[in-house]
Amino acid sequence: MTQGDPTPDNPTPPTSSRHVPVLKDRCINLLAPAFEAAIAEGKTPIVIDATLGMGGHSEAMLERFPTLHLIGIDRDTEALALAGARLAPFQDRTDLVHAVYDEIPRVLEDLGVDEVHGVLMDLGVSSLQLDERERGFAYSYDAPLDMRMDTSRGQTAADVVNNYSEDDLVRIIRKWGEEKFAGRIANRIVADRARQPFSTTGELVESIRAVVPAAAARTGGHPAKRTFQALRIEVNEELSVLEAAVPAAVDALALHGRVVVMSYHSLEDKIVKSVFAAGSKSSAPLGFPVELEEHKATLKTLTKGTEVPTEAEITENPRAASARLRAVERVRRAV
Missing domain, CATH: 1.10.150.170 (Putative methyltransferase TM0872, insert domain)
Known part of the structure; x- marks a missing residue:
C-alpha cells in the first residue's frame, strides 16, 4: 500500500493535500486583470472553472478575490463532491454544476448569466482520476x-x-x-x-x-x-468536446475577459491554438485596402507561444511536466 492510501489509522487525506494545482499562480495572474477591471467598474467578477477537478485553482481564486463568483463545471460527480467540500467556506459565491465543459452556453443560460470575466480550463485526466x-x-x-x-x-x-x-x-x-x-x-x-x-x-x-x-x-x-x-x-470524446468548448468559452467572455487553457498533449494544444489564432488576427480579405471594424481581431494573445512549468513546479508536482499554457483576452466584441 502506497503512502497516502486510506487505512483505519490513516483516513482519506483532505483534498487540499491530494491535489497540487498545475501552474496555479501563473493562471491566476493571467486572469487577475480581467477580475480587477470588473471590480473597478463596480461589477461582480464571474469566472468559470470549466474543469473543476478537486477545486485547487478555484479555491485560490476565491481566496484572492473576495467578491469573485465562481461557476465550477465538472462531469465527474466524485470530483464535484470533493470540490464542494473544499470550497464550502465560499458556498455563497459558488455554483457547482454537473456538466461537460462544452455545455458552457447551457450552464450560463440556466444560471441566468450573460457573460463572464474569466474562463479556466485544465484539460486531460485529473489527479483524482489517476489516483483512484x-x-x-x-x-x-x-x-x-x-x-x-x-x-x-x-x-x-x-x-x-x-x-x-x-x-x-x-x-x-x-x-x-x-x-x-x-x-x-x-x-x-x-x-x-x-x-x-x-x-x-x-x-x-x-x-x-x-x-x-x-x-x-x-x-x-x-x-x-x-x-x-x-x-x-x-x-x-475529449477532443470533440474541446473543439466545441474553446469557442464557447471565448463567446462567453465580457469585453476584456480572459480565457486560460492548460493542455497536456499536442492534440489538445493544436485545437486551442487554432481557436485562439483565428480570433487574434484580422479577417480582412487579402489585399483589402482598409481594415474595417468588423475585420479587426477579437482576441489578443497573452502568452508567447505556449508557456511551460518551471523546474521548481515540476519538482513540486511531476504531473505538471507536460503542461502547456495558452491565454487570450477579448479586445473586441464580435459583430
Whole structure:
C-alpha cells in the first residue's frame, strides 16, 4: 500500500493535500486583470472553472478575490463532491454544476448569466482520476477497464476494446494516441479478446507489452501509455468536446475577459491554438485596402507561444511536466 492510501489509522487525506494545482499562480495572474477591471467598474467578477477537478485553482481564486463568483463545471460527480467540500467556506459565491465543459452556453443560460470575466480550463485526466485505482485510467496497476470521467453514463474502455473493429482500433490508437505500433496492438487486442473479453487494465497492458518492441519501450516510456491515452480520449470524446468548448468559452467572455487553457498533449494544444489564432488576427480579405471594424481581431494573445512549468513546479508536482499554457483576452466584441 502506497503512502497516502486510506487505512483505519490513516483516513482519506483532505483534498487540499491530494491535489497540487498545475501552474496555479501563473493562471491566476493571467486572469487577475480581467477580475480587477470588473471590480473597478463596480461589477461582480464571474469566472468559470470549466474543469473543476478537486477545486485547487478555484479555491485560490476565491481566496484572492473576495467578491469573485465562481461557476465550477465538472462531469465527474466524485470530483464535484470533493470540490464542494473544499470550497464550502465560499458556498455563497459558488455554483457547482454537473456538466461537460462544452455545455458552457447551457450552464450560463440556466444560471441566468450573460457573460463572464474569466474562463479556466485544465484539460486531460485529473489527479483524482489517476489516483483512484478503480477508475481504470492508469496502466501502472490492475483495475477495471473503465476510464469514464463521468461514471454515470457512456461506454467504458472495455466496451471499446471488446467491440470496436480492428480497423477502428487502429484508427483511434494511431490518431488519438499517436502510437506507431497501432496496427500491431489492435491486431493483438482482437486476437486476445476472441479467447476472453478484456475486463481489466492489467490484461490490456499484457497484450500491448507482447507486441511493442522492448527497445521502443525503453526510449518511449511505458508501452501502454499512448494506447491508454487514445482509449481515454475516445471514451470521453475529449477532443470533440474541446473543439466545441474553446469557442464557447471565448463567446462567453465580457469585453476584456480572459480565457486560460492548460493542455497536456499536442492534440489538445493544436485545437486551442487554432481557436485562439483565428480570433487574434484580422479577417480582412487579402489585399483589402482598409481594415474595417468588423475585420479587426477579437482576441489578443497573452502568452508567447505556449508557456511551460518551471523546474521548481515540476519538482513540486511531476504531473505538471507536460503542461502547456495558452491565454487570450477579448479586445473586441464580435459583430
